Amino acid sequence: MENLGPTELRLMQGLAQEVTVLRPEPLNGDATVGELAWVWAKDFDALSPFWRHRLWFADGRLAAWGWAHLPYRAPRGDGTFRESRTANLLWQVHPDRVALLSDILDWYDDVAGGVDRLLTVQSADLHAQTTVAAHGYAFDAEVGSDDGPPWVQFNIRELTDVPDPVLPEEFRFLAAGDVPVAAAVKAHRDAWHPSSFTETAFERVRRTWPYRADLHVLVAAPDGTLAATAIIWLDESTQTAEFEPVGTHRDFRRRGLGTALQLHGMQMARSAGAKRMLVACLGAPAHAEARNMYHGVGFRALTRDLPQIKVAR
CATH class of the missing domain: 3.40.630.30 (Gcn5-related N-acetyltransferase (GNAT))
Structure with a gap:
């Protein structure tokens, strides 16, 4: 599926709501209700041509989704460019359907093609860490280091x-x-x-x-x-x-x-x-x-x- 519109977004936010209630620790920081709304809305016009997504359903309900951001080069208003030479995956699975992460990763391989592939897992999500390793991913020591480029910490109050x-x-x-x-x-x-x-x-x-x-x-x-x-x-x-x-x-x-x-x-x-x-x-x-x-x-x-x-x- 290539057109990620408001209907699909709302379904993805609905899964975020379920994960927030059931077990917030494996809720990906880029897959919350607010983060999904913000990223989709602010970037839709400039970056949606570079997006691909897929939804997985079980028993009539959304059980998992993947949102791939492919390499892009998009102009800013000041004459500079936003660009990425890698693919990046945003994703979420229902806590009762964690095996679907393997299907998301297989799909991501297909749509990303021959470029480096990035994604994140949460430190509290041991199953996801094992699954991505089995699919050929390794911890990005440069990006994830204590003094390297920024990575994200998720906080609650x-x-x-x-x-x-x-x-x-x-x-x-x-x-x-x-x-x-x-x-x-x-x-x-x-x-x-x-x-x-x-x-x-x-x-x-x-x-x-x-x-x-x-x-x-x-x-x-x-x-x-x-x-x-x-x-x-x-x-x-x-x-x-x-x-x-x-x-x-x-x-x-x-x-x-x-x-x-x-x-x-x-x-x-x-x-x-x-x-x-x-x-x-x-x-x-x-x-x-x-x-x-x-x-x-x-x-x-x-x-x-x-x-x-x-x-x-």
């Missing part, structure tokens, strides 16, 4: 005893509904420079379940600059919320805005019905700033990525 946020004088909290679309997009681009995020992409984000403008929170500086931004994805059925993405304008960092926005966002999520919060962050000790911020507001590590590579022969 129960939404009890959330302290009140404290902003610097004359800074204030806003929601996305309080600002023009162009301003919300600029806040993201300022926080994640260089960024290919566009107003068209944001419009798709806004139409993607479970986005809510009141849970897209921002911090405004005294001069009106949107200095920090975060989207909270609330899954009411599991009472779970997720931050994705979170970022601070490069001119306003190290002033406590990220911490304040996290605490404000958690209070907003709790008021909306969430009982727990998820967030992914860079996990390597050499990239400790974001992890320390999340741990400083009460998150704890749930699991971490173990990057895997299968070199093309």
Whole structure:
């Protein structure tokens, strides 16, 4: 299947909901409700020609899925390019259907062709680690090292005893509904420079379940600059919320805005019905700033990525 549309996305998010309830430890950090919504919506226009996916059903219900990102080269608005020369696999299986991972890996071999293949498994998912090794994958020591390129740590926090946020004088909290679309997009681009995020992409984000403008929170500086931004994805059925993405304008960092926005966002999520919060962050000790911020507001590590590579022969 080549056209990954809203219907297929919603099915994949439904499996994420089931895994979150049954056993969150093997829930892949790129396969959560919020992460799926964010990645699909923001990248659809630029990267969907390079996507392939397949869904596996059992007893009429989605039991597993694979989403392959093939090599690509796509322009950014500033004249630079986003590109990848490898294939990358996002995937998830139901905890009762773990044997389907072998089928996903066979399918991935077929669609990836003659390029290096990447994927991740979770440190808590011993079955997946054994399965990918049997299919020729090995731990990517360069990407997964303590001082190498970033890998992701998955964190969780129960939404009890959330302290009140404290902003610097004359800074204030806003929601996305309080600002023009162009301003919300600029806040993201300022926080994640260089960024290919566009107003068209944001419009798709806004139409993607479970986005809510009141849970897209921002911090405004005294001069009106949107200095920090975060989207909270609330899954009411599991009472779970997720931050994705979170970022601070490069001119306003190290002033406590990220911490304040996290605490404000958690209070907003709790008021909306969430009982727990998820967030992914860079996990390597050499990239400790974001992890320390999340741990400083009460998150704890749930699991971490173990990057895997299968070199093309």
